[in-house]
Amino acid sequence: MPRQNNAARHDSSATAVNPLESLSRLLAGDMKKVNALILQNMQSSVPLIPQLASYLIAAGGKRIRPLLTLACTQMYGGDMTRAHRLAAAVEFIHTATLLHDDVVDESGERRGQDTANLIFGNQASVLVGDFLFSRSFQLMVQEGSLDVLRILSDAAAIIAQGEVMQLSTTGNLETTMDNYIDVIRAKTAALFAAACEVGPVVADQAPAAAQAMAEYGMNLGIAFQIIDDTLDYAGGQEKIGKTVGDDFREGKMTAPVLIALQRADAGEKAFWARTIKDKNQEKTDLAAAQGILARHDAINLSMAMARSYAQKARLALAEAPDGEIRALLDDIVTFTIEREF
Amino acid sequence: MPRQNNAARHDSSATAVNPLESLSRLLAGDMKKVNALILQNMQSSVPLIPQLASYLIAAGGKRIRPLLTLACTQMYGGDMTRAHRLAAAVEFIHTATLLHDDVVDESGERRGQDTANLIFGNQASVLVGDFLFSRSFQLMVQEGSLDVLRILSDAAAIIAQGEVMQLSTTGNLETTMDNYIDVIRAKTAALFAAACEVGPVVADQAPAAAQAMAEYGMNLGIAFQIIDDTLDYAGGQEKIGKTVGDDFREGKMTAPVLIALQRADAGEKAFWARTIKDKNQEKTDLAAAQGILARHDAINLSMAMARSYAQKARLALAEAPDGEIRALLDDIVTFTIEREF
Numbered sequence: 304m305p306r307q308n309n310a311a312r313h314d315s316s317a318t319a320v321n322p323l324e325s326l327s328r329l330l331a332g333d334m335k336k337v338n339a340l341i342l343q344n345m346q347s348s349v350p351l352i353p354q355l356a357s358y359l360i361a362a363g364g365k366r367i368r369p370l371l372t373l374a375c376t377q378m379y380g381g382d383m384t385r386a387h388r389l390a391a392a393v394e395f396i397h398t399a400t401l402l403h404d405d406v407v408d409e410s411g412e413r414r415g416q417d418t419a420n421l422i423f424g425n426q427a428s429v430l431v432g433d434f435l436f437s438r439s440f441q442l443m444v445q446e447g448s449l450d451v452l453r454i455l456s457d458a459a460a461i462i463a464q465g466e467v468m469q470l471s472t473t474g475n476l477e478t479t480m481d482n483y484i485d486v487i488r489a490k491t492a493a494l495f496a497a498a499c500e501v502g503p504v505v506a507d508q509a510p511a512a513a514q515a516m517a518e519y520g521m522n523l524g525i526a527f528q529i530i531d532d533t534l535d536y537a538g539g540q541e542k543i544g545k546t547v548g549d550d551f552r553e554g555k556m557t558a559p560v561l562i563a564l565q566r567a568d569a570g571e572k573a574f575w576a577r578t579i580k581d582k583n584q585e586k587t588d589l590a591a592a593q594g595i596l597a598r599h600d601a602i603n604l605s606m607a608m609a610r611s612y613a614q615k616a617r618l619a620l621a622e623a624p625d626g627e628i629r630a631l632l633d634d635i636v637t638f639t640i641e642r643e644f
Numbered sequence: 645m646p647r648q649n650n651a652a653r654h655d656s657s658a659t660a661v662n663p664l665e666s667l668s669r670l671l672a673g674d675m676k677k678v679n680a681l682i683l684q685n686m687q688s689s690v691p692l693i694p695q696l697a698s699y700l701i702a703a704g705g706k707r708i709r710p711l712l713t714l715a716c717t718q719m720y721g722g723d724m725t726r727a728h729r730l731a732a733a734v735e736f737i738h739t740a741t742l743l744h745d746d747v748v749d750e751s752g753e754r755r756g757q758d759t760a761n762l763i764f765g766n767q768a769s770v771l772v773g774d775f776l777f778s779r780s781f782q783l784m785v786q787e788g789s790l791d792v793l794r795i796l797s798d799a800a801a802i803i804a805q806g807e808v809m810q811l812s813t814t815g816n817l818e819t820t821m822d823n824y825i826d827v828i829r830a831k832t833a834a835l836f837a838a839a840c841e842v843g844p845v846v847a848d849q850a851p852a853a854a855q856a857m858a859e860y861g862m863n864l865g866i867a868f869q870i871i872d873d874t875l876d877y878a879g880g881q882e883k884i885g886k887t888v889g890d891d892f893r894e895g896k897m898t899a900p901v902l903i904a905l906q907r908a909d910a911g912e913k914a915f916w917a918r919t920i921k922d923k924n925q926e927k928t929d930l931a932a933a934q935g936i937l938a939r940h941d942a943i944n945l946s947m948a949m950a951r952s953y954a955q956k957a958r959l960a961l962a963e964a965p966d967g968e969i970r971a972l973l974d975d976i977v978t979f980t981i982e983r984e985f
Contacts, residue, residue: 349808406747406770426811429747429770433777434804440781440797444790452793453785460778466771467690 322634326370329627333373333383333390334366340391344438355423355431359398368498369394371632375502375516378628385505388446392455393498395439400462400494402432451501458497465489474554476580480561484525487532492524499523511622518619519632522612527639529609532557534642536593537602548589554579558605559596566599606640613640663975667711670968674714674724674731675707681732685779696764696772700739709839710735712973716843716857719969726846729787733796734839736780741803741835743773791845799838806830815895817921821902825866828873833865840864852963859960860973863953868980870950873898875983877934878943889930895920899949901933903942912936947981954981 327334345356369390376386405420406429420428436459443452469486472478499520503512535550536559550557556579564575578584578592596602613636620636623629668675686697710731717727746761747770761769777800784793810827813819840861844853876891877900891898897920905916919925919933937943954977961977964970 347805347808349805349812351808351812352805403770403774406766425747425766427808429744430804430807430811433744434801434808436774436777437797437801437804440793441801444794444797447790449785449788449790452781456778456781456785460775460782463771463775463778464688464690464693467688467692467768467775470767470771471690471692 322631322638323365323367323370326374326628326631326635327366329631330370330373330377333377333387334370336387337366337369337373337390337394340387340442341394344391344395344442345435347434351423351427352431352434355402355419355427356398356435358419358422359401360394366394367635368397368494371495371498371520372501374628374632375499375623376505377502378623378626378632379503379506379508379512381502381506385446385448386502388442389451389455389501389505390498392439392442392446393494393501395435395442396455396459396462397494399432399436399439400466400490402428402435404466448504450504454497454500454504458493461489461493465491465493469555472556474580474582475556476564476575478556478561480558480565483556483558483561487525487528488521491528492521495524495527496520515619515622519616519623522616522619523636523639526609526612526616526636529558529605529612530640530642533559533602533605533609536596551578551589551592552584554582558608559601560592562601562604563596563599566601567595571595609640613637663972663979664706664708664711667715667969667972667976668707670972671711671714671718674718674728675711677728678707678710678714678731678735681728681783682735685732685736685783686776688775692764692768693772693775696743696760696768697739697776699760699763700742701735707735708976709738709835712836712839712861713842715969715973716840716964717846718843719964719967719973720844720847720849720853722843722847726787726789727843729783730792730796730842730846731839733780733783733787734835734842736776736783737796737800737803738835740773740777740780741807741831743769743776745807789845792842795838795841795845799834802830802834806832806834810896813897815921815923816897817905817916819897819902821899821906824897824899824902828866828869829862832869833862836865836868837861856960856963860957860964863957863960864977864980867950867953867957867977870899870946870953871981871983874900874943874946874950877937892919892930892933893925895923899946900937900942903945904937904940907940907942908936950981954978 341360345353345360347353372390372393373383373386376383376389402419406425419431423431439455440452443455465486465488468482469490472482472486496517497520500513500517503516506512532550532555535547535557537547551560560575560579563571567575574588574591574595578588616636617633620629620632623632682701686694686701688694713731713734714724714727717724717730743760747766760772764772780796781793784796806827806829809823810831813823813827837858838861841854841858844857847853873891873896876888876898878888892901901916901920904912908916915929915932915936919929957977958974961970961973964973
């Protein structure tokens with residue numbers, strides 16, 4: 304499998320400290336409380352619920368969204384007890400989205416890796432997702448801020464719209480780069496934005512601070528998703544933790560494909576039409592797609608696009624109070640666009 | 645198809661005035677505003693969302709849940725403008741539940757009738773359900789009452805638990821009548837209860853009033869679902885609007901089956917094990933099941949069970965202020981247990 308990453312980047316990230324881990328360490332006491340709330344709130348007298356939820360939640364993941372909520376609250380001097388519940392609520396919305404995102408149509412193809420869906424079935428995944436989604440609203444109600452409820456219910460509606468939008472762009476070669484950015488802004492970045500925005504809101508800051516943190520989260524989220532979509536063609540499978548080529552097999556229209564498609568000759572157009580539009584793929588097609596992307600420098604151009612959003616995130620962050628947390632949030636931007644997993 | 649209804653019941657309900665229609669007429673101005681809010685809030689820049697949502701919502705249905713919210717608010721002298729948004733929110737939760745309830749596993753059988761799922765697929769149904777669910781919380785946040793948000797987010801979590809519980813009772817001959825009541829209390833009655841409870845809460849009444857209306861809605865909802873499950877074996881197909889035998893084909897453990905199973909001889913036990921547990925059904929099995937239910941008087945016993953919950957609903961309603969609305973809410977109880985559709 305061809306690797307598009309250059310050696311320099313590889314070396315720097317191999318030696319660099321992971322700022323997500325540094326932030327987790329700095330906020331270890333708070334993260335512990337968030338994890339306890341997550342465990343406690345996924346309990347239910349119906350055994351399948353904790354069983355399925357723990358499959359996803361115990362699997363861990365980076366917990367980046369709750370960490371952002373904690374960091375943005377701490378940075379603005381907000382009440383961390385309030386932030387704990389909200390961070391758990393944010394993670395539950397994310398987990399519910401993951402569960403629902405994996406639901407397949409009868410005609411649909413499953414992903415390469417094991418999903419909760421593959422093990423427990425569509426129905427259980429949907430219903431446990433609904434449960435976690437409801438729990439996240441119960442946590443917000445306990446917390447008692449209508450402003451926070453507004454931010455997160457708005458984000459939830461936007462996420463659902465983004466996911467539906469993505470359905471209509473999948474396999475659709477008419478998809479523009481603007482359509483793509485709209486999709487990832489909604490399906491991914493809106494929750495990053497909300498996770499950050501609640502920090503200054505909990506800390507009773509002026510609207511400008513909330514706006515700045517929403518901007519930070521939104522642009523970080525867009526950069527994060529562009530990189531994710533780029534790694535789907537260029538990542539090292541052992542690091543990425545997911546199967547390279549998932550998006551290609553599902554016919555998703557993502558940044559690297561859109562860039563290559565803009566530059567495609569007639570033969571390449573026919574290739575994308577067959578593989579993405581008609582989903583008529585052969586074993587060698589992923590490698591062929593990667594070859595076409597390399598020919599048009601699509602991986603690097605896609606990374607450059609991510610960097611432009613990363614830059615916007617950094618600008619917004621400059622509005623926040625100076626200190627260790629701000630420095631780490633800045634490092635997270637860099638880390639996001641340099642990661643290989 | 646054998647009809648289990650006796651002629652007397654048929655005649656009385658044929659001539660009786662439908663109290664749901666009377667209540668709709670009495671609250672016509674309010675229902676109009678609720679319908680406008682429903683239409684307005686299912687709009688989205690993503691065309692598939694209003695398309696799929698309107699398939700379900702325009703199909704109408706009885707709108708019984710929003711009607712209960714309006715009636716209970718009006719009865720306690722609450723602000724009807726607030727009730728409009730909450731009634732729309734309640735209907736959105738119901739619609740989202742319907743969409744998610746119809747999601748099938750790859751191995752699963754679809755229902756006889758056309759569901760949104762059959763036309764639009766699992767993925768779209770799940771995601772549009774998520775959108776409507778988020779919208780319902782946005783409406784509640786606009787309305788601005790944390791008490792109402794607590795009631796409805798609690799109900800949403802209970803509904804999801806009920807649906808998951810139902811997954812584990814389906815095809816399970818060990819299911820007890822208590823398990824069944826737990827399932828329908830959660831999956832159906834909790835939303836009826838919440839729809840009624842918000843009325844006195846909006847009207848700033850004492851907790852006892854909210855408690856009484858929650859009791860009314862809960863017991864009405866249980867009676868409603870028992871009748872629904874009974875009609876699945878005994879209803880007239882043209883009236884019921886759904887295919888008789890759906891529950892049987894899906895292997896659902898409902899009141900009439902549980903009653904017949906308690907009284908089953910060895911041959912009947914083997915029949916239920918083959919048809920419900922192993923889902924090994926032949927064309928004549930529905931008629932055979934209906935024959936067994938008739939032999940054990942299971943339809944009438946099931947109706948009697950529904951009537952006992954109806955009686956509890958009426959008792960709780962006696963706490964409410966006397967007047968035309970209370971009389972209609974009382975008639976709705978009677979109508980629910982006497983309906984044939």
